[in-house]
Amino acid sequence: MAAALSFLRSPRFRNLEFLLGASLTLVICLAVLFSDQLFPGGADKMDLMARLSPPFRTAAHPLGTDPLGRDVLARVVAGGKISLLVGFVSVAGAAVIGVLMGLISGYYRGICDIVVMRFADVQLALPFILLAITFIAIVGGSLTNTIILLIVSQWVQYARLVRGSVLALREREFILSARAIGVKDWRIIVQHLLPNLIGPVIVLLTLNVANNILLESSLTFLGLGIDPTIPSWGGMLASGRTYLQVAWWVSVFPGLAILLTVLGLNLLGDWLRDSLDPTGRTSR
Amino acid sequence: AGKLTISSPQDPGSWDPIDTFLVNWASVGTNIFDGLTYRGPDRKLVPGLAESWTEMDGGKRIRFKLRSGVTFHNGEPFNAAAVKFTFDRLLGEEGAKGPQRSNYIAIESVEVIDDTTVDLKLKAPDPVLLTKLAGYGAMIVPPKYIQEKGDAFFNVNPVGTGPFKFVSYAPKTGIKLEANPNYWGGAPKLSEVEYRFITEPATAVAELQAGRVDVVLPPTIPIGMVPVIQADPKLTVLSIPGPTVDALRFNTKSGITADPRVRKALIMAVDRAAIVKSILAGQASEIASFQGELSFGYDPALKPLPFDPKGAQALLAQAGVKPGATVQIDIRGNDATMNEVAQAVAAYLGAVGVVATIKPYETNVLLNDIIPQGKTGAMFQQKWGGWTFDYDNTAYAMYHSGEKWNPYEQDADLDKLLESQRAITDVAERERILKQIAHAVADKALEMPLYNSNAIYGVAKRVKNFPPASDNRPKLTEVTVD
Amino acid sequence: MQPSTRNAAPTPAPPATQPLLSVEGLSVEFGGQRVIDDLSFRVHPGRTLAIVGESGSGKSVTSLSVMRLADMAGARFPTGRILFQGSQGPRDLLTATQKEMRAIRGKEIAMIFQEPMTSLNPVFTIGDQIGETLTLHEGMGKAAAAEEARRLLDMVRLPDAAQILKRYPHQLSGGMRQRVMIAMALACRPRLLIADEPTTALDVTIQAQILTIMRDLQAELGMAMMFITHDMGVVAEMADDVVVMWKGRKVEEGRAADLFATPRQPYTRALLAAVPRLGSMAGQDHPRRLPLTVLDGDHVTTVGEARVQDTADYGAAPLLSVRDLSVRFKSRTNWLGCATHQVHAVTQVSFDIHPGETLALVGESGSGKSTIGRTIQQLQEATSGRISFHGRPLSEMGAADRNRLRRDVQYIFQDPFASLDPRKTVGFSIAEPIRTHGLLDGEREIRKRVDGLLERVGLTPAHAARYPHEFSGGQRQRVCIARALASDPKLIIADEALSALDVSIQAQVINLFMDLQAERGLAYLFISHDMAVVEKMSHRVAVLFLGQIMEMGSRRQIFESPAHDYTRRLLSAVPVADPSRRSRRALLDGEIPSPIRAVGDDPAVLPLEEVRPGHFVRRSA
């Protein structure tokens, strides 16, 4: 125990962090990518006679079955596809738009800044869930729409974060000295500003992947989800909720999957931020 | 004596009988208001505020003899004038703003004969009218009170003649009632009733388990939680067939389901009995037409199509549907049970080579846009439950050309049948026609009938004599609590 | 103004009393890395021990170790003792618990830190922060503490002490804050005061004030002082005894007078040789490149040649000429966003720079030096006035010409670390001007050029792949110079380019600057507040005060016959690296006046008078 503790304390833990994060993420991504091969046809195979059978009893259903008698393990693995897709694509979309907006508004100030910031105000005054129900009611619930919704409601976070960093960075001497040399604005933005503010953005990114996987489940909880035949962690979690007292495993295992993914991604994200910073000085 | 706490899933917003169509209004309203007639848990029509009635003019006039000595909770006397006021209001300007009016348009006028006698003059005979008088918009309201206090006040401070008097109402939270000792039907045994609005099923069940709620009204309790309540020694589940039926209806106009053989094949491909048994845990019964067995017009002789995947495949092949053909099933996104049922259906369809996708919609979008506009997938969920338990109410809306709920099918024969029974007051003849309609619909396979779900009440064992009404309108006069 | 010499006698010998603090064989490690090794020294009551050494030599770690504050940064102490004669008798501070140390800190040993701007907590009033120590250690009530705090502020000669107690740190100037820090440190009359570079961040005039105050208070309170600095001038002013540190070790120790007169160790000798001394160039018309004294193993040798730097070509037309330049900033605005107050950063400044010439801009902090530089570099819009290059006014140039100017004029910032992008290799940074202006095609060519530049500034091509944080401060400044040279400029604006460097490095970089000037006929606008360096480097000097030029002339004119009061004051405030010439200066009380004025209330601009050919002095009011 003491040995383990002192190991945790050692500077090598940072590598451990990477190892842990990378292997978790890798295992999850591989499992999810090859879910079809791992469980051929398994995620959808229904057996109403074997519904809600508990976990750890049979080899056929190591994690039990859901209310339709489908294998929970297979569904958890297959469910990662949608969850990770929603998580990654929405975050990537929001980050790209937000970072761009933030860079422009922070660097050029003036009218761009005013427009973007007022947009942000409006966005902040619009509660997500209300936006979600209205949006889904208008356009219908689908994977694409869910992702668009998440992007629309989250780009502001990145824009604000980036704008703040840009405002601080743009007065820094290395930016000034690039300007003094006559470096073009877009080059300054791409080559100097972007690399220097990407750290916090990465952290926000990894946090938001988790957040968005969970939001997908909140949407399902509120009846605004996507096709329930396509397994997704959020969907399983939300629909398994009524079974918590009789069949905990239906929602606990997808929950665990989310937890492990979040852990892996965040460990990896923190490590990535640190390793992107050649000075190694950023606070972890 | 004692207090009963009831969980109801929704706040109707107004307690005025003419303002709403919500069944949750009726659960409460039935204990505050009375209609001229009354229909109890046994679904027999019995006298309410009217002691008796006679049909005249070939069904175009009904004369009611009113109960005397009845007063409203505010002391105002109940009499013929109140009846006239009620219906004038319902059919007049005030009623025009609300949805209830359309149910009573058969009434042409109300004529006061004397203080305790009143005539309803009808434009045409309405076989369901007497039933409709037992609830909703036909509840008798106090004229003076409403005229004095105004409509807005009445909305949130209802006064009726019923067994319980209104005490207080907190929007979105609950409504409290107390016993009306002067109730004409005998003073209720309870002294207080509180209805709490709890939307979230799991929360309602948790409150029930925690002993803070005595009764959970349908349709709250999800099937998945029935065993939880059954396992609790302090609780019990009362489950009786209700009016609600579920079907997956077909787009009969376009796509593969335009072919009746395909529709039949799809019905045969799905083991509905197994779905009822497992997913609905027996809290429903399989149906062959879009009505439950309590419905007027139900034909026990009509049997559901058998589960026959082989036959289904053969039919599909016959119709030229290749394996891998796709259908989309539109459902209400917040209907957890249908969510599972649709997935099971999709799995069964998959077994015969039809790939089904499910598209959840926000309920109101599905009901008010997708279905009426004919924008559904090949199949769409239809949930229906008329508190009148009359197949006409369902069939006319579902199958008559041009009806809101019937975006696809146009069948002159069916239209004629549907229209013909409406004018008939002969009960047996009407029933025959209704059965004929059901058979016609089944022949054409216009829908995949699924099940008639039970009304599931979660009740604490300390509650005695609770009448689990199938129409979700339990009258609490006889209920006691330990 | 003649410097009056204070008791020119050598400092008294250490008394035979017990040392107050005695550090014996101290080693300090951070995560296995030893940064202090076997360090021993003593501090006697009533005397000042100066610890000198280059940046990173372990001075701060030593002082923090005495306070046992280094623990919080993760320091470990494998060997040594720190014996302190406290009021409770002697004890080894290294064995004390943090709880015990808390009773000593602030009470018996107090400390002043380098950065007055960040040493005070910005969210508490001055009164609170001084009072806190008093309530903690002296158990005073709030009122008593406030009264005592006021007395302490009087003691450090802050005017209007009662007012200042209610103010917040940001409302005070750097000098005032440092005085508050001193007051705070002295609140409980500590036996030992540790001052870690207390004046490094301050202007010379303010530094002179602070040093005087500290010296007087030490005498008054009879406390011992451990004075940490890298400035030999300050050591000479303050110290009785000196410890010289190098790479975590003690190199030499002794009495200040002896050490300055006869440094024994080669390192000390090299260090002293590198110190620029004001007045060392007296009698010479041109700046001189001097050979460097360097440590070579155990010996000191001099390298490089001595050469007169007569590169300025006054015959040619001025490269840059600035006429009546004014720059103002909005300071306060009313609710419509219109300015009500303005910072008059630069007011009607005119000068020329000729090819091959170094013009120095000197002045205290906030006098507008950087603003002038930035305006020339087009980083800042001028409010009025004209800037022309080769006779062509900037205002008449098109975008392309203006951009070309960014090639011909290069800017070197004060902080070499801040002016290099931390996420780019220095190779990238040096190549950036070449790429930006498309000076060379092909990666190979660029690469070669970068390598050549690195070699020219004394680095190796291998350095190109490194990141800024992997260099020392001096190397980083060389990288910045290489970068500035990359586009083959005609004028380099060096904004405090030497201020952040150690003296020995500074000397090397000065020589580099001069060599480049000789080679390429570069002109410099040399912005500095360090008079000694300016004296060494520049051909002409302009003295700036509150955005206006007070005096301008050749180096010799300014340093040997300063005509303006302000110039003289500036010169007299510079500490002289010679204990035998300690001066007792007239204390300059008061602060630099604020350049912020209401709109419409423009400062009076008195005319410049030419007192000698080329020597201009602003007439005083």
Place this chain on the structure above:
Amino acid sequence: MAGFLLKRLIQAVFVMVVVTLVVSFAIRLTGDPALMLTQGAGSITEQDLERIREALGVNRPFLVQYGGFLTGLLRFDFGNSFLGGTPVSRLIADALPATLLLALVSMAVSIALSIPLGIRAATARGGVADQAIRILSLVGLSVPNFWLATMLVLLFAITLGWLPPSGMESPSNFVLPAVTMGVILTATNVRLVRSAMLETLQSQYVMVARAKGLSEGKVLYKHALRNCAIPLITYFGLQFGGLLGGIVVVERVFNWPGLGTLAFDAVAARDYPVLQGVITVLSLLIVGVNLLVDIAYGLVDPRIRTS
């Protein structure tokens, strides 16, 4: 100050107008309230619907309706709910305190948890406590709120029977929802406090405070914390704004009669006036919170106050 307030006011009006405009327009795309009201009615004719629309006033052009809404606002009149005709102002008056209270208590719980934990993590940077707190916060981040809520209800309300599972009659009702929200918020806040604290701990004045002999508690909680306040307050302010409209799910689970539920039900029922009213109040609240944040800046940071 006057200028600042004026600017804020203009900003607030702008935000409110845009938000209500967007929401009012969008909600009208989602469906017809007349259809909603008549759902379940046997046969409804287009005439019936038109009558109901007329009564609700939704058959007029959108901009006329919106203009009516705005003029109503000037009289603090949000109109009446389509569902039962209760004045929207009354519904909001009932729901607003519920939401505000819950949000405040949750924030308080979260702040009370995250500040000591964040500070602990920052001071033990890289150590066991730090890692543990970081991992715990990640666990918190990966739990959906409704799930946590259900678990807490199962444990504390049903199994142990200590606390009521839902409703809002007594202080004990606050515990579960506030803890749920508090825990979820803490997961993010801890990280925030930690990184703000790490930065502050580098400052010289923290060293100075230690050199004075102050206890670690005073150094951290008095000197350092106050200086982290600006980023923290900014973030907490944003979070609070988000909370007001964002606790729909938790309100649902705990049957909390708050604004979120009100708005959610209003969208579901196409109850335009209620939704418009709620959104107006919410956006004003959020703008108000931002204003409070600005004022709080001045309170914690004299540099802002005095310039």
